[in-house]
Amino acid sequence: MLASIRNAFIITGTLFASLALCQDSSTSLVTRRLTEYLLPQAVETHEFARVPNSPFVLLSQMSDSKLIKIQLDPLTEQPIAYQAFPMGASDKSGLHGVWPSTMYPGKMWLTLQNDNKLLLVDPGTHLSTPPTILKTIDIPTPGNGPHCVFEIGNRVWAGLKLASEQTGQYYVFSADITNSTNYNLYECLNSPVFIKEEPVSKFIYVTQDTDSSIMRINVTTGATKQLPIPPSVGNTPVGMITGHGALEGVWFSLAGNATGGAGSFGRIDSKGHMHFFHLQNPQLGGNAGLLHIADASTTAQGPALWLLSTSLLSTHSPDALIRVSFNDDVTAVASEEYISMLTQNAMVHRVVPMDNTVLVSELHTYTLAQLQYNNTVAGRWLPAETVTETLVYEKAS
Ligand SMILES: *[C@@H]1O[C@H](CO)[C@@H](O)[C@H](O)[C@H]1NC(C)=O
Ligand SMILES: *[C@@H]1O[C@H](CO)[C@@H](O)[C@H](O)[C@H]1NC(C)=O
Ligand SMILES: *[C@@H]1O[C@H](CO)[C@@H](O)[C@H](O)[C@H]1NC(C)=O
Ligand SMILES: *[C@@H]1O[C@H](CO)[C@@H](O)[C@H](O)[C@H]1NC(C)=O
16 A cells, blocks of 8 residues: 555656656647448458559459558548449359469459459559450360469469369469460479468569468479478468568468467578567467568568468458568567457458558458557557556556
């Protein structure tokens, strides 16, 4: 009792001191703001990507095969309007993958999983302009069900999510963009999702979610090798990115299973070795099911990643966006900033950084969420330090 009275005096004293300081200079508020933008109602809101050098984001709603073209305010990057366009033969065509082309700047790759097709589209100059199809690539048998699509060099790649009707196997598809009769189908495990190139060795790596393994492809010989995820570390590799500079290699996240995630993610270096990392904060990160990953590095803040924890596989995993930074030689996590999503059980799906903000798609609640900082930047949010502090209650009481 006596102790808390004494504490109260100390607190009051501090308050007066800061009030006195505030009298001659006002302070701009540092804010971290999350806003949800409602999209057309659909059962599954999936992939999205920014159309480079434009104010548009393209987003796929798979359950009714609609492409949502979203216009961003050029200054604030806030979504301001959208227009929906049906894609494919019917509303069962299964529009899923969305990826910007580098070979054709401003044009976008899409996948129609159930029509077994890849499309290259021109999104159109205005919000109301329907996308025009410039190229259609039919997935050859025995391939089935292009899910995510990527462009690497002069080739387009797609993970074929559905078992082949002819062989019962799963495949990764790759074709020369200018001559799609020059194609390869690589047999893989159940079921290929993200496909990325390791920048030094030039090996191609593919996450396979259900069978919890990563496939490595030597594109020169066509030889493939499986790198299984040790179950002691976690399971279900999904998101993958190519890392450059201090993050050189490929990075992937582990989404966990119905019992929850393990807050784990990994890196494959140029020699093909896997290194695993874990979120440190047991309260918020212990059950994180890390579905997707994005580069969060900045010149000022150094190497960092965005990790997206989702309730998609387990309600034990939170819907949260987590920024991790690393020690100097990128061998361990140095700090973590947690942004709990506004709607839990939203089954967040993808995280895509814009220039100054970060967008997250919410699969189950047909929303796009935007994270925006003012008068600070991601990674410098000071309360992130105190979240790891476990003795607050004792101190406060
Ligand atoms: C950001 O902070 C500046 C300076 O305090 C203020 O003028 C501006 O209105 C703020 N912007 C938003 C979006 O809050
Ligand atoms: C396209 O690829 C096929 C298969 O590799 C090859 O036979 C054909 O010569 C190529 N066509 C052109 C125009 O390069
Ligand atoms: C692929 O295999 C060839 C032949 O064995 C080898 O020379 C090459 O270094 C391997 N790696 C890559 C990334 O192509
Ligand atoms: C989920 O993964 C954990 C860790 O690998 C494992 O112990 C557990 O049996 C798995 N649960 C299910 C339902 O597959």
